[in-house]
Amino acid sequence: MDNVRTKGASELSALRRLIDLVRRWLTRTRKPDAVVWLPTSARDKMVSLARENSPNETGGVLLGYESADAAAVVITDLVDAGPGAKRKPSEFLPDGYWQEQEIARIYTESGRRSTYLGDWHSHPAGVAAPSRKDDRTAQKISAHVDARARSPLMVIVAKHRDTWRIAAYRFDGKRLRHAKLKLHA
Numbered sequence: 584m585d586n587v588r589t590k591g592a593s594e595l596s597a598l599r600r601l602i603d604l605v606r607r608w609l610t611r612t613r614k615p616d617a618v619v620w621l622p623t624s625a626r627d628k629m630v631s632l633a634r635e636n637s638p639n640e641t642g643g644v645l646l647g648y649e650s651a652d653a654a655a656v657v658i659t660d661l662v663d664a665g666p667g668a669k670r671k672p673s674e675f676l677p678d679g680y681w682q683e684q685e686i687a688r689i690y691t692e693s694g695r696r697s698t699y700l701g702d703w704h705s706h707p708a709g710v711a712a713p714s715r716k717d718d719r720t721a722q723k724i725s726a727h728v729d730a731r732a733r734s735p736l737m738v739i740v741a742k743h744r745d746t747w748r749i750a751a752y753r754f755d756g757k758r759l760r761h762a763k764l765k766l767h768a
């Protein structure tokens with residue numbers, strides 16, 4: 584009986600070592616995370632909109648441009664949910680018509696530089712990580728011909744005790760992957 588248990592334990596530790604090895608190999612071969620530059624003013628606006636609308640969810644659209652190699656994304660503008668938005672604790676429906684007009688206005692005023700990059704939304708009672716629904720949303724945006732965002736961004740503002748945490752993700756063709764968020768003036 585003792586023998587069997589010892590054998591089982593050593594097989595288990597061999598398996599653990601193998602899993603560790605695979606995990607380390609995956610980390611080394613993984614592409615580096617994309618860098619997302621966010622204006623401090625946009626971060627502050629997201630947090631204040633998230634706070635104002637809590638316990639309901641809110642969100643909007645992110646505009647900006649990508650670096651030539653697509654490794655960095657620079658957010659220049661933030662669009663909120665709009666005057667006709669409907670908000671609930673676990674979802675919100677933006678005022679799409681108003682948002683389209685805002686996107687067009689910013690695009691023109693930026694000299695056709697700032698285009699649609701993706702979305703942002705709050706998790707008033709959750710973590711700053713994408714839900715399965717968020718993954719599906721990113722998939723839909725990526726597949727949408729008109730969106731012009733093959734690797735859409737998703738920025739999430741989540742309530743953590745008395746503060747709000749912010750994190751950025753980028754769709755890699757399969758799911759939303761964590762991106763490095765850096766603030767710029």
Ligand SMILES: [Zn+2]
Pocket residue numbers: 704705706713714717739
């Ligand atoms: Zn979400």
